[in-house]
Amino acid sequence: MTSDDxxxxxxxxxxGAVWEVASLRPESATxxxxxxxxxxxxxxxxxxxxxxxxxxxxxx
Numbered sequence: 001m002t003s004d005d006x007x008x009x010x011x012x013x014x015x016g017a018v019w020e021v022a023s024l025r026p027e028s029a030t031x032x033x034x035x036x037x038x039x040x041x042x043x044x045x046x047x048x049x050x051x052x053x054x055x056x057x058x059x060x
Contacts, residue, residue, distance in 0.1 A: 005047040
């Protein structure tokens with residue numbers, strides 16, 4: 001819900017882990033942070049950061 005959400009997603013990717021869009025709405029997205037080995041969900045958060053929403057729309 002803050003501008004730190006983009007950094008959070010980028011750090012997750014930089015560490016070699018995977019993230020996916022669990023839910024996408026016009027004003028928000030729910031992001032699942034997954035382990036890189038088995039794809040198990042480690043965390044989930046909701047963001048309204050427009051930069052993250054743009055990334056989510058590209059993946060969706």
